[in-house]
Amino acid sequence: MLRxxxxxxxxxxxxxxxxxAIAFLMVHAAPGGPFDAARVLPPAIEKNVQAAxxxxxxxxxxxxxxxQGLAHGDFGPSYRxxxxxxxxxxxxxxxxxxxxxxxxxxxxxxxxxSAGVIAALRKNTLLDRLVSGVAMIGISIPIFVxxxxxxxxxxxxxxxxxxxxxxxxxxxxxxxxxxxxLPQIAYIARLTRASMINVMSSDFVRxxxxxxxxxxxxxxxxxxxxxxxxxLSYMGPAIAGILTGSVVVEEVFGIPGVGQFxxxxxxxxxxxxxxxxxxxxxxxxxxxxxxxxLLYGVLDPRMRxx
Amino acid sequence: MSAFSALRPIGRYIRASRMVAVCLxxxxxxxxxxxxxxxxxxxxxxxxxxxxxxxxxxxQDMRFFGTDDLGRDLFSRTLLGVQVTLFVAVIASVVxxxxxxxxxxxxxxxxxxxxxxxxxxxDALYALPFVFLVILxxxxxxxxxxxxxxxxxxxxxxxxxxxVRGQTMNLKHREFVDAAxxxxxSTPGIILRHITPNLLGVVVVYMTLTIPQAILVESFLSFxxxxxxxxxxxxxxxxxxxxxxxxxxxxxxxxxxxxxAFILFCFNFLGDALRDVVDPKHKT
Numbered sequence: 001m002l003r004x005x006x007x008x009x010x011x012x013x014x015x016x017x018x019x020x021a022i023a024f025l026m027v028h029a030a031p032g033g034p035f036d037a038a039r040v041l042p043p044a045i046e047k048n049v050q051a052a053x054x055x056x057x058x059x060x061x062x063x064x065x066x067x068q069g070l071a072h073g074d075f076g077p078s079y080r081x082x083x084x085x086x087x088x089x090x091x092x093x094x095x096x097x098x099x100x101x102x103x104x105x106x107x108x109x110x111x112x113x114s115a116g117v118i119a120a121l122r123k124n125t126l127l128d129r130l131v132s133g134v135a136m137i138g139i140s141i142p143i144f145v146x147x148x149x150x151x152x153x154x155x156x157x158x159x160x161x162x163x164x165x166x167x168x169x170x171x172x173x174x175x176x177x178x179x180x181x182l183p184q185i186a187y188i189a190r191l192t193r194a195s196m197i198n199v200m201s202s203d204f205v206r207x208x209x210x211x212x213x214x215x216x217x218x219x220x221x222x223x224x225x226x227x228x229x230x231x232l233s234y235m236g237p238a239i240a241g242i243l244t245g246s247v248v249v250e251e252v253f254g255i256p257g258v259g260q261f262x263x264x265x266x267x268x269x270x271x272x273x274x275x276x277x278x279x280x281x282x283x284x285x286x287x288x289x290x291x292x293x294l295l296y297g298v299l300d301p302r303m304r305x306x
Numbered sequence: 307m308s309a310f311s312a313l314r315p316i317g318r319y320i321r322a323s324r325m326v327a328v329c330l331x332x333x334x335x336x337x338x339x340x341x342x343x344x345x346x347x348x349x350x351x352x353x354x355x356x357x358x359x360x361x362x363x364x365x366q367d368m369r370f371f372g373t374d375d376l377g378r379d380l381f382s383r384t385l386l387g388v389q390v391t392l393f394v395a396v397i398a399s400v401v402x403x404x405x406x407x408x409x410x411x412x413x414x415x416x417x418x419x420x421x422x423x424x425x426x427x428x429d430a431l432y433a434l435p436f437v438f439l440v441i442l443x444x445x446x447x448x449x450x451x452x453x454x455x456x457x458x459x460x461x462x463x464x465x466x467x468x469x470v471r472g473q474t475m476n477l478k479h480r481e482f483v484d485a486a487x488x489x490x491x492s493t494p495g496i497i498l499r500h501i502t503p504n505l506l507g508v509v510v511v512y513m514t515l516t517i518p519q520a521i522l523v524e525s526f527l528s529f530x531x532x533x534x535x536x537x538x539x540x541x542x543x544x545x546x547x548x549x550x551x552x553x554x555x556x557x558x559x560x561x562x563x564x565x566x567a568f569i570l571f572c573f574n575f576l577g578d579a580l581r582d583v584v585d586p587k588h589k590t
Binding site (some may be wrong): 011014015018019022023026027029030136137139140141142144145148149151152156236237240243244247248251252262263265266267269271274275277278281282285286 | 426430432434435437438439441442443444445446447518522525526529530531532542545546548549552553556559560563566567570571573574575578
């Protein structure tokens with residue numbers, strides 16, 4: 001197990017470095033400098049400005065400097081929000097985005113697994129078809145369609161829930177979390193259904209049945225654990241999906257999270273801010289994937305020996 | 307083996323399942339609409355009419371979907387949106403298809419260490435939130451159509467590469483490959499002439515799953531204002547515009563959103579059903 005963990009951790013580092021390098025080079029290859037839009041400066045001052053942002057260094061030097069900064073949690077200054085560093089902007093918004101994402105993930109797992117297990121146990125009944133059909137719709141309809149439609153129905157027409165974050169109160173979390181979780185609920189329900197059907201037709205379940213165990217206790221004590229394994233490998237894509245979705249949800253509901261800064265940064269061409277958030281999210285996804293991999297190794301000994 | 311024999315089981319399946327056939331017909335209809343685009347409407351999709359803003363949908367003058375915040379005809383704009391969205395998605399899918407098939411067939415056919423290394427790279431790339439890198443790309447460079455194609459294509463080839471690799475590994479031990487090798491066909495020649503044609507069935511099916519993904523990414527970018535720019539439009543851009551006006555004119559949101567959802571649903575449904583035919587192991 002140690003060797004497995006060691007290899008996995010070792011594998012994650014080059015991936016992370018590669019992402020940082022690609023992202024850094026992409027911004028660097030962009031035409032024009034960050035201060036081209038400002039008024040023309042006297043050469044001496046321009047030189048000082050360049051030096052202050054390390055723009056006069058060679059490319060490898062700049063990259064190393066950026067890496068060094070990252071290691072200390074320093075993402076550099078924002079090009080658009082004066083007087084703020086990227087780390088300050090992200091740091092202020094991150095807790096809110098994390099809470100939103102975590103709640104959505106919990107909801108997605110709870111609702112998706114329940115729906116999937118129920119559909120699997122009632123295979124080929126009306127209930128099963130209903131779950132599968134709704135899941136298909138959930139997968140097909142993008143968040144940026146669902147979220148505004150939810151606002152239109154529940155906030156504008158019915159006036160049950162607040163439309164925007166500015167309203168305050170706990171109920172403002174409800175729609176964003178549900179909208180963010182919906183596609184993941186759909187995916188998880190489909191996966192759970194498929195894997196549950198698979199497990200329920202395996203030999204050890206048949207043996208348990210032959211011993212006279214009820215379906216409920218077979219599911220609880222024997223079937224649910226092995227059925228959850230494929231779900232674990234879906235956690236990586238799910239995390240990426242929720243991060244991407246949070247950008248939309250924060251935009252639609254006006255939530256001041258990292259996603260908002262990302263969009264503002266992208267539209268304002270705030271290179272360092274967008275670069276910083278991209279790297280942060282990539283690192284987050286890589287780390288969480290690593291955690292999932294390690295967990296997989298703990299739960300399923302076959303994985304370690306590969 | 308003819309190139310099209312690989313498609314035969316799919317044809318049989320479509321004839322057997324009514325729902326799949328309906329989806330396919332509807333998509334063909336959508337494709338035809340997309341080909342004609344705004345030409346189907348007598349109204350211009352750019353012309354603004356400030357005396358006629360937020361007009362409700364009506365049958366008069368073929369303004370079926372009403373007008374938007376600038377008095378532009380939403381029916382024409384939706385037609386244009388369908389055209390642009392599908393166009394981007396199909397081109398992007400072809401890009402991802404090219405990369406995916408070349409990569410997957412090479413890895414699968416060569417096998418061994420090269421294959422292990424190539425697929426490890428795919429695994430590593432799988433874990434990345436690509437959309438963010440694409441947006442970074444959009445920020446760094448001018449937003450143009452070409453970039454959108456390339457960016458979306460570059461995201462979507464991973465699945466294709468995996469599937470194609472698996473299929474190639476099955477195919478390479480078949481007799482006709484041995485026969486080709488025996489008469490002295492080179493490795494690239496075998497991949498090109500003998501392996502690729504047999505991948506057609508799987509590739510076509512996965513295309514129906516790649517296209518909705520590409521639509522999703524394109525409309526996501528346009529929704530954020532980073533994709534297709536005015537006066538051009540796409541379904542994502544229309545949804546975005548609909549959100550800002552949904553309290554005065556809900557149809558501006560509901561109509562483009564429904565069209566987008568409908569197209570995505572049909573593609574996903576079709577792709578899902580067809581995948582079960584060519585790839586029974588993946589059955590869900």
